[in-house]
Amino acid sequence: MVAAPETDGAVLLLDVRTPAEFESAHIDGSVNVPLDRLEEYLPQLADAMTGRSVLICQSGGRARTAQTKLTAAGLHGSVVMTGGLNAWISSGAPVNRGRRSWSLERQVRLVAGLLVLVSVTLSLWWAPALLATAFVGAGLTYAGASDNCMMGMLLARLPYNRGGAGDPTAALARACRR
Structure with a gap:
């Protein structure tokens, strides 16, 4: 409570x-x-x-x-x-x-998930696309360790979030x- x-x-x-x-x-x-x-x-x-x-x-x-x-x-x-x-x-x-x-946290989960999904799919034809997956993983690790989400800060600047x-x-x- x-x-x-x-x-x-x-x-x-x-x-x-x-x-x-x-x-x-x-x-x-x-x-x-x-x-x-x-x-x-x-x-x-x-x-x-x-x-x-x-x-x-x-x-x-x-x-x-x-x-x-x-x-x-x-x-x-x-x-x-x-x-x-x-x-x-x-x-x-x-x-x-x-x-x-949508809350900013929900937007971050959607964008991170889409980036991973798209980069893994693209890597079937172009291996360097997996670097995007590593980048998202590093960003999520940093966000968890520092409690500071750079993707969230970027998404907060979008017109949709300005209201x-x-x-x-x-x-x-x-x-x-x-």
Whole structure:
């Protein structure tokens, strides 16, 4: 069971998933600042993170990366929601739902699987195609060891994952006024 973060304004709920994932489902009152744009919003985050902050992603990995980046920038006191939004939803906690989209993790699994399938198939006629399989394997190994998925970061930049959540500036300004 995931403990519900306080939403009385004293806690900033910072969702670091892609805008499309955020549009699909998010906790009421959370602010979306995608992980790949975190540095861009550090000044606004410094103003908004005056109290406690809970970092949210789909399963916890991106939130831990965000916490590391925020701490390195001098913004301390954040906690990562254990299990991310997946655990939150599994516990029956409420979410705001919108347009459905695939999670970044699901997209990574699809692309990695397709790359392996296509490269193995092509290797039947052209042996060097197996290098793509080795490249995907090395990338997945690195992602598992470092908890940092480069393919996920690349996929997050696609227009499909940008969604229409808009610029986080206004949401962070509202969070500062709480």
